[in-house]
Amino acid sequence: MDGAGCRRLSVVDLAMLRLERPSAPQHVAGLCVVEAGPLLDGHGDLALGAIRERLERRLVRVPELRQVLRYAPPLCGPPLWVDDPGFAIGHHVRTARVAVPGDEAALLETAERLLRDPLDRSRPLWDLWLLTGLTDGPAEPGVARVGLLFRVHHALVDGLAAVALAAAFLDADPEAPDPPVPAWRPAPPPSALDLFLDNARHRLSRAASVLADPAGSVRTLLGTVSAAAGVLSAVNVAPRTSLNASTGGQGRLLRVVRLGLDEARRVAHAHGATVNDVVLATVMGGVRDLLLGRGEPVDGLELSVVVPATIRDPGRSRDLGNAVGALYCRLPAGESDPVRRLALVAAATRAAKAAQPLSRETSTVMYGLLGGLSALGLDLEGRQRAMNFQVSDVRGPERPLYLLGAQVVDAVPVTGITGNLTLAVAALSYRGRLGLTVLADRRACPDVDVLADGMRRAWAETRASTPEAAGTRG
Template identity: 65%
Template sequence: MSSPITGNRYSRLSAIDRMMLRVERPATPQHVAGLCMVEAPPWLDEAGELDMDAIRDRLERRLIRVPELRRVLRRAPLLCGPPLWVDDPGFSIERHVHATPAQAPGDEAALLETVERLLRDRFDCSRPLWDLWLLTGLESGRVGLLFRVHHALVDGLAAIALITAFLDLEAGATDPPTTSWRPAPAPSGWALFRDNARNRLSKLGSVLAHPVRTARALAPTVGFVARLLPDLNAAPRTSLNAPAGTGRRLRVVRLDLEAARKVAHTHEAKVNDLILTVVMGGVRELMLGRGESVAGLELIVVIPATIRDTDEARELGNAVGALYCRLPAGEADTVRRLDLVAASTRDAKATQHLSRQTSTLMYGLLGWLSALGLPMEDQQRSINFQVSNLRGPEVPLYLLGARIEEVMPITVLTGNLTLTVAALSYCGHLNLTVIADRQRCADVDVLTAGMRRSWAELAVNT
C-alpha cells in the first residue's frame, strides 16, 4: 500500500520514522502505548479464566480491519532507498497477544507497576512491532488492556486510529468472518532500486522545473530554522534535564472533559492551555520541593502537533511537528498562569511554522546524528520537558463485547528528558498520564499532587 505520508509507491519509512529507530537505546525504547480499563468481561471460561485460544481467534479475525498489524520492517539493500513495511510471511497472532496477572493487590498502583515492567522490553524487529497484553487480577473483576506499538510505525494520532479500528463500536458487534490471509510478496531489490531512482529523479525534476515555487515552499522552513537556532541553548538548567535511565514511574491525573472545556472557554483559552497550566502547577511544586528557585522562571516545553490531513489518520508513519512554548513556572496564581499559558501558545502558533519539510529536516538531522554516534538528544538544551494532547473517540469502544471504561496514554522518554505528560480524551474523560524517570523522579507524587491542586483551583474559580 502506498502512503501519502512518505509519498512513495511502497510503504517506506519517512525520515521521522527512521529517527525513531535510530534514537532507540536499551534504557529508552521508542514505543507508544495505551492502557485501557475494560469492564468485567463476558469472555471468561467456565473457571473464570481467560480462554486465550478463543480470544486470539476472535482478535485475529479483526486484523482484516487493520492489515498494518501484519507488516514487518524490512531494510532495503544498498541504493534501494529507505526501509519499508512488508507483509510478514511468518505472522502468528500467538506472538502478539498475551496475558499476565497484575501485581498484587491489583489496585491502580500495582497495575501501573506491571505495565511499566512490560514496557521496558524493546521489540524484536524481525516481527511486526506491536503487542497486546490482557492484565488480570484487578479490582472489581476488570481487565487491563495494554496495546503497545513502535513509534516508527505510528504517531499518536495514527495509533488511536489503529486501535479504534481493532475494537468495536457496539457491545453486540458480531465477529468478522474467518478469512484466509496470504501475505503479499515483498518487492525485489531491483524493484526497490527502480522505485528509489524514480522518486529521486522526480524530486530533482520538480526542483529544476519549478525553482521559484520550490524556493517559496522552502522559505518558511528556512525562516523557522533560522529563528530556532538562537534558542537551541535557551532552556534553563534545572533538575528536569538529566540522562534518562532504565525504568519509569507512571501516574494518572483525571479531569472531567466537559468541566475542562467550560473552564478553558471561560478564560478564552483552549483545553490544551488548561492542560499545560495544570502540568505547570505540578512542575512548580516539584521544583520547589527540590529546593530550586522558580522566581521569574520560564520553562521551555515542546508540544507535538499533528501535520496530518484528515484522510491520513490511518496511514502508517509519523506526521508530526512541534510547538516550542515558554511557560511560567514562577507564577503562583493558577488563574493568572492560565492566562499567561494561553498567550504563550497563541504566540507560538502565530510565529512557528509547522510543515512536513520542517519536521523532516529537524527529526532527520537528529536521526542521522544518532546513527553517527552523536546522539544530540542526550545533550540538548532547547527544551525542559514535553506535553502531548490527543483527542480520542467520543463514543464508547468495546473489546469483544466488554466496554472500555477509560484510556491512559503512555509515551516515551528520550535523551535527557526525565519527564513527559501525555493527555488523551475519551468518552467524556480527560486523562493525563505522567511518565517520569524512575531514578530521577522518585518524588513524582509531589508533581501529581500539584497538578490536582491546580485543577481544583481552576475549577473552583470558574
C-alpha cells in the same frame, strides 16, 4: 513502492528507529481497563485462544499490523514495511498478572515493567497484553475487570494515528459481529531491482518537480530553512533545572491525573483558552510544586516545554506513519495564581504557533537531522538544552469502545522519555474524561507524587476560580 503488502518509511518514521536505545524504547502505548465478563470462559478464566482468534479476524481492518520492518539494499532507498510470512498472533497477544493488591498503582507498575524493553524488530512492531488480577472498580463493585496494554512502535504511528489504529482494532458496538475468517496470504516482498528502480523513479520525479517550477521550489526551500532556523533558535534556551539530568535503566514511575473533559472545556472557554492550554496550566502547577519541593527557585522562571502538534491533513488520522511537528513553548513555572497561570500559558502557546509555523517539510528537516546524527552515534538528546520536558495531548473517542463485547471503561496514554529528559506528560480524552499520564525517571524523579498531587491541586484551584465550572465535578 507503497502498495499491497509494502510501504516505505518516511524520514520521520526512520528517525524514530534511529533514536531508539535499549534504555529508551521508541514506542507509544495505551493502557485501558475493560469489563472482563465477555472475555472469560466457563471457568472464569481468560479465554485466550478464542480472544486471539477473534482479534486476528480484526486485523483485516489494520493490515499494517501484519507487516515487519525490512531494510533495503544499498542504493535502493529507505526501509519499508513488508508482509510478515511468519506472522503468528500468539507472538503479539499475551497475558500477564498484576501484582497484589491489583489496584491502579499495581496496574501502572505492571504496565511500566512491560514497556521497559524495545519491541522485537524481527516481528511486526506491536503487542497487546491482557492483564489479569485487577480488583473490582470502586464505581462498580463486583464487576470483574481486565487491564489492556496496547503498544506500537513510534516508527509506525504518531499519537493521533495510534488512537485511530486502536479504535479500528476495537468495536463501536458491543454486539458487533466478528469479521469473516480472513484468507490472508502475505504478499511477496519486492526484489532488490524493484526497490532500486522505485528509488530511482522517486528521485527523478523530485528532480523533475524542481525543474518544472524552480522559483516555487526555491520559495519552498527558503520557507523551510527559515522555519527550521526558528526551531533551531530554541536550542540552548532551556533553563538549567533538575528536570534535565542523566537517566539510567532503572525504569520509570507512572501516575495518572484525571480531569473532566466538559469542565476543562468550560474553563478554557471562560478564559479564552483551549483545552490543551488547560492541560498545560495544570501540569505547570504541578511542576511548580515539584521544583519548590526540591528547593529550587521558581520566581520568574519560564521553562521550555515541547508540545507535539499534528500536521496531518483533516480526515487522514487513519493513515499510519508520522505527521507531527513540535512547538517550543515558554511556560511559567513560578505563577501561583491559577487564573493568571492559565492566561500566561494561553498567551505563550498562541505566540509559539505564530512564530513556529508547522509543515511537513520542516518536520522532515528537523527529524531527519536528529535521526541522522543519532545514526552516527552522536548523543544529542543526552546533552540537549532545547527543552525541559514534553506534554502531548491527543483527542480520543467520545463514545465507548468494546473489545470483543467488553466495554473499555477507562483509557490513558503512556509515552516515553529519552535523553536527559526526566519527565513527560501525555493526555488522552475518552468518554468525557481527560487522563493525564505522568511518566518520570525512577532514579531522577522519585518525588513524582509531589508533581501529581500538585497537578490535582492546580486543577481544583482553576475550577474553583471559574464560576462556570466551580459547581461541577471533574
